[in-house]
Amino acid sequence: MSLLFSPIRIRSLKLPNRIVMPAMHLNFTMDGMVNKKLIEFYRLRAKGGCGLLQIGGCPVDPEAGGEYMIGVNGDKYLPGLKSLVDVIHSEGSHCGLQLYHAGRYTYSFFLGGKQPPSASATLSGLTREMSREMTVEEIRKTVQDFADSAARVKEAGFDVVEVIASAGYLVNQFFSPLTNLRTDEYGGSLENRLRFGVEVVQAIRRAVGPDFPITVRLSGNDFVEGSNTNKENALLAKALEAAGADMFNVTGGWHESRVPQITNALPRAGFAYLARNVKRLVKAPVAAANRINTPEMAEQLLRDGWCDLVSLGRALITDAEWPLKAREGRSADILHCISCNQECLDNIFQLKPLGCLVNPRVGHEDEPEAPKTPAKKVLVLGGGPAGLTAAATLARRGHSVEVVEKRERVGGQVFAASVAPNKSEFATLAETLFRQATLAGATVATNVELDEKGIVARRPDLVVLATGGQPLRPPIEGLDRPEVVEAMAVLDERRSVGQRVVVIGGGPIGVEAALYAAAIGTIEPETAAFLLRHRAEDPETIRALLWRGNKQVTLVEMQSAVGQGIGKSTKWIAMKEIKEMGVEVLTQARVVRIDDAGAHLDTPEGARTIPVDTVILAAGMTAHNPYANLAARMGDKVVVVGDAGGVSDAAGAIRDAYRKLRAV
Template sequence: MEFSYLFSPIKVRHMELRNRIVMTAMHLGYTPQGEVTDRLVDFYELRAKGGVALIIVGGCPIDEYGGMAGMIDLSEDKFIPGLKRLTTSVQAHGAKIAAQLYQAGRYAFSAMIGGRKPFSASAVRSRLTGETPRALELHEIPAVQDKFAEAAVRAKKAGFDAVEILGSAGYLICQFLSPLTNKRDDEYGGPLENRMRFGIEVVEKVRAAVGPDYPILFRIAGNDFMEGGHTNREARIFAAELEKVGVDLFNVTGGWHETRVPQLTMFVPRRGFVYLAEGIKSAVGVPVLASNRINDPEIGEEIIRNGEADMVTMARALIADPELPNKAKNGKAHLIYHCVACNQGCFDNIFQLKPAGCLVNPRAGREGELPIRPAEKRKKVLVIGGGPAGMKAACTAAERGHTVILAERTNQLGGQIPLNRHIPGRQEMLLIAKDLENNLKALGVRIMLNQEAGADLVKEISPDAVIIATGAGPIVPDIPGIDRDNVVQAWDVLAGKKAVGKRVVIVGGNAVGLETALYLASIGTLSPEVLHFLITNNGESMDFIRERLNRGCKYVTVVEMTGKAGQDIGLSTR
């Protein structure tokens, strides 16, 4: 497939981009002291080599009051030399780079800002931090806005091609904009016109500081997804006003950190929030960037061709595969390793203050430590086990030039991955096995299915090296009754090998138990086709439809002995 729209150039003010793919800002945890590190440079340089048009880094704290541990710091001039090294390394490969200006407001943790009390538009408690910020005094507001402008000047001096102002996800600008967090009775509170004032003045000050030709991007929430908060209607009004004072591109996302609506998990459909970008696009005349759950070039091509947005973001997608743009452009889209939105390596690590990694890409964040170089001596390698670890090991060995044989005792590759097929919201995981298999075949790896790998096979193949990747299996507890016919393993149920009755008790309330419960509870619920039919034709009441969307034909009880379920599930999904 040709991606003529996705790989057409575009201009943002005077910044020319080689295509329509953008890597948006993500906190990575690679800068523990705020200074640029080799790890950060290696990470972004590889993505620039991979063909992305624009990389936005950050968030970058603009002052000492609104950041968190491990962020790329823009609050002082001392950080400029390191940032210059980062911008130079990215630009050397034809990509542009922008810095995201970050002020968390009530989302800042006092423990991470030297014990200082976070500030906000009003003293409204944050469910994210559990803390109540202090309300900014009227006379303090200009100084906070000035910090955005000062950080923008530093970014320009450091060689960044643009800056992005963070006005989404419930951070400081959102806190002034939303009636949920803005209870002020001065010129910054009350009607929408007043609540927009803080963000508009920030843009005005940044524009005055960086000059008329420097691109300013704005990360905007197309919908707060907070009861009583802003919808796309208010976002369109805000965007139109921001364009008037100098914004050159809108990067559209949705939701706050406190929202109950999933934003980033695999339960969110692909391109699920593109409609928010389309709404903003209808209100402005500058380019609009669609975000969230866009992990494939075909989706990006469709969005741009349809006129829903001008560009697309692929942040986690580029963590999973830095070469995604080049592969798509060069007719190798089938070899892309897709992000599956599991969040286990990226967001779940960050929430624990650990550096970001990736379940799909074990080299993510370790590019300098784990380079893939041609082998000095080519060998014959036998990999035993066709799960994701064995498949990835086989791919890596083959990429280095070795002759690789992969032996798998079952009739399919992927290990436990295929068990996700029937779990609601987990089908995206199947891409892991599919992508690895596509690459195995392209690399010429010999695949042996239904093959037990014993001593005879090793003697027959006579490899120079053997990699054992046989994976794990379920633990069967030694308890009375475990061998009865009505006791079955979750794996057998998920694989369709064992059936269960109407009333089911699942012992174990962590990931496997809960996913099995979701699968069983979904049996008999309304399919998307039936749902669409009933709504279109007013066939049933909405109360009935809601009930049957969430309740099937089985009664499922989960028993967890520790008293807390889901302890092995990451915070982003739990």
């Protein structure tokens, strides 16, 4: 019997399954009002079978967050919230709303230049701005703001109200000795630092009555030096439970933590231990969160007692029908989140609406499907992300689609993209896209390369050119030497490289190639676990063995910085690894010649020669479109998609193919 699909009670609420979608900012509203975009996004997730959908976070006061978040701090928001709740209920799901106060994580820009309020005046590691200490009157008013908003949550018809006590927001700021330097009853001892969070939950309980469920988003460990660890945060859960909390959704870290939390660097379900740690101290149900991707993993976590519920954030962004497919045993049909953050978190950081690299429909749920057109015979050339997305999009619309891929496998550059440290999930992207195309009815032939005659002979009504990108070769003397290899080839074929490596180009691909080379000779995680478990080596030695390989890698970039083009949420990790792995970075430098002596560079400090065994070329990509003539001749019977029409990235290629073909 499935535990995932067994019911669970949260105070008065009975959920039909153990799947929770945690609160996530979507940036779908710019004035705080619920709109059609939001409603249709959540309608699909409710219809998809998620047990509990948490909406928000929603600022409890105008100073608590921005207008671009869903509003709850005034009665004007009630009609919209009610209509959202009605839709979720009509689809058979349940919903809660997360109450949010950013404290020192708000930018003064959003407060008309005023200093953000916090437990104390400290420098925010996220905004690099100083906060100001809240007065006791302000604290009391804020506690009341939480209670007033909670009353509105209940009035709007939500089933649950949630408080955010994670990610380094205001409740954390009061609880942490790092950010709470107060000497009054809200600072100092553990009990005093707990007081604000406890008062918030108590006030909410008074506002919503004895039966209404209150849930808490908890940081299982702050992962910030000098702040609370798993020990203190479990105590916070215990105190909040005593104050009236009925469920905990346990995540890890603050925004300013230097421990990766939601990227591919964190192993799948890597923070489940934090949920189990909280579970030891509370009776209330506990959800584990972060990087729980597959139904099998979710089921195992429940079975093995790590948690009582599973929190699926981006998994449910990518596939609204994840629960439905899981229940029907169609795990292979799920569109898997690859933890890239490219179109979700990175968009939010740029105040753009949320999307998804894997699923181009995300953020467009309110757009009606285009009316069907007469069935066509379509030939797709190229089985990379663009070609496979084109095939799935067209086949779903009833067209007869054949994909022809010249290589032995589909996926295109995605395989090269999956090789560097922390990029393994890109391999699942190839599987997901292939599965979606074939599920929709497209046929896929590999090891086939057609010439123009072959294309015409197939008599297609439409040809989709998705032949992708190819490496650029800058005019550098010596590029034809045997020690020079393209980054694409190194990564795609997992080639071994020589002892002394120079990487030309510090863009995203160059950084990945450098990390790949630098990781050669590091120990496997299993070996590290063995050494740690048996205390065979001290932890610092094990760290060094994990980080330092046996290659000497130099990354050469013409611009003033490397890694330009990598998203905000993952770039800092790549840069941290470049440093920890001992990659030498040379900026404003260029390789001018390669010969027997090595790579000759122009650097701001003057000419330099680096003896080298392997030169990895990562000087950018350019469109590869071998059928440009055909495109010119066949006119509107040819559509060019993805990198073949102009180099972008996988997100851009998928989006491009979907947008160009969704109405064909």
